[in-house]
Amino acid sequence: MFINRLINQGSAPMLEQVAKFTSQRHGLLLDNLANVSTFGYQQKDLSLDGFQAMLRERSEVRQASPPGSVGYDDIQAEVENPQSGILFHDGNNRSMEQLTSDVAKNALMHNLAIELLRKQFATLDMALKERVT
Amino acid sequence: MFENLDTSASALTAQRTRMNAIAANVAGMNVTHDADGKPNPYRRKFAIMAEGHPNDPDAPGVHIVSVEQDQSPFRKVLDWSHPDHDKDGYVKMPNIDLAIEMVDMMEASRAYEANISAMEVSKSMMNATLRLLA
Numbered sequence: 001m002f003i004n005r006l007i008n009q010g011s012a013p014m015l016e017q018v019a020k021f022t023s024q025r026h027g028l029l030l031d032n033l034a035n036v037s038t039f040g041y042q043q044k045d046l047s048l049d050g051f052q053a054m055l056r057e058r059s060e061v062r063q064a065s066p067p068g069s070v071g072y073d074d075i076q077a078e079v080e081n082p083q084s085g086i087l088f089h090d091g092n093n094r095s096m097e098q099l100t101s102d103v104a105k106n107a108l109m110h111n112l113a114i115e116l117l118r119k120q121f122a123t124l125d126m127a128l129k130e131r132v133t
Numbered sequence: 134m135f136e137n138l139d140t141s142a143s144a145l146t147a148q149r150t151r152m153n154a155i156a157a158n159v160a161g162m163n164v165t166h167d168a169d170g171k172p173n174p175y176r177r178k179f180a181i182m183a184e185g186h187p188n189d190p191d192a193p194g195v196h197i198v199s200v201e202q203d204q205s206p207f208r209k210v211l212d213w214s215h216p217d218h219d220k221d222g223y224v225k226m227p228n229i230d231l232a233i234e235m236v237d238m239m240e241a242s243r244a245y246e247a248n249i250s251a252m253e254v255s256k257s258m259m260n261a262t263l264r265l266l267a
Contacts, residue, residue: 034144
C-alpha cells in the first residue's frame with residue numbers, strides 16, 4: 001500500500017502511459033513501413049494530439065482529487081487512418097518522409113519518458129537508502 | 134514490443150523476394166528459349182504483397198501472396214540473324230523494360246534499408262525500457 005502510493009504519486013503514472021502509448025504507436029508505424037509497397041494499403045496511426053488532450057484532462061481531474069484516487073490506466077488512444085499522404089496509383093497513401101520522421105520522433109519521446117521514469121525511480125531508491133549516490 | 138521486430142522482419146523477407154523476382158527479370162531480359170530449348174521468351178515476374186504477417190494474417194506485417202507472370206505482349210526486335218525470327222525478320226523478346234526493373238529495384242532496396250533502420254530504432258527503444266530494471 002505504501003509502495004503503491006509512493007510510486008503512483010507525481011508524474012510516474014503519466015510517464016508510464018506515455019511509454020505505453022509510444023510503444024503501441026511504434027508498432028503501427030512499423031506496420032506502415034512494412035507495407036510501403038502493398039497495393040491499397042492505408043496508413044494507420046494513433047492520434048498524438050488526442051492522447052495528449054486525454055492526458056491533460058485526466059491530469060487536471062487528478063490534481064483536484066485525493067491522492068491515488070484517479071489513475072491513467074483506462075486511457076486508450078484510438079487508431080485512425082490519416083489522409084495526409086499522397087494517394088499513389090496503387091491505392092497506397094504512403095509518405096516515407098512523414099513516416100520516418102514519425103518513427104524518429106516517437107522513439108525519442110519513448111526514450112525521454114523512460115529516462116524520466118528511470119530518474120524518478122533512482123530518486124526513490126536514493127530516498128529509501130537514505131544515501132545520496 | 135518484441136513483435137515489432139517480427140513486423141520489420143516480415144517486410145525484409147517480402148522485399149527480398151521482390152528483389153529476387155527483379156534479379157530474375159534482369160537476368161532473363163534476353164532469354165528467348167525456355168528450359169526445354171523451345172522458342173518461348175522469358176515472361177516478366179512480379180511479387181504481389183498483402184498486409185499481415187506471413188505466419189498470422191491478423192498480426193502486423195506484410196507477406197508475399199504470390200509471384201505472378203506479367204501477361205503483357207513480348208517485345209518485337211528486328212533481327213534477321215536470329216534463328217527464331219519470323220517471316221518479317223522479327224524476334225519475340227522478353228516483355229522486360231530495364232528502366233522499370235531498375236526503378237523497382239531501387240524502391241525495394243530503399244524499403245529494405247528503411248525497415249533495417251526501423252529495427253534499429255525498435256532495438257534502441259527496447260534497450261531503453263530494459264534499462265529501467267538496471
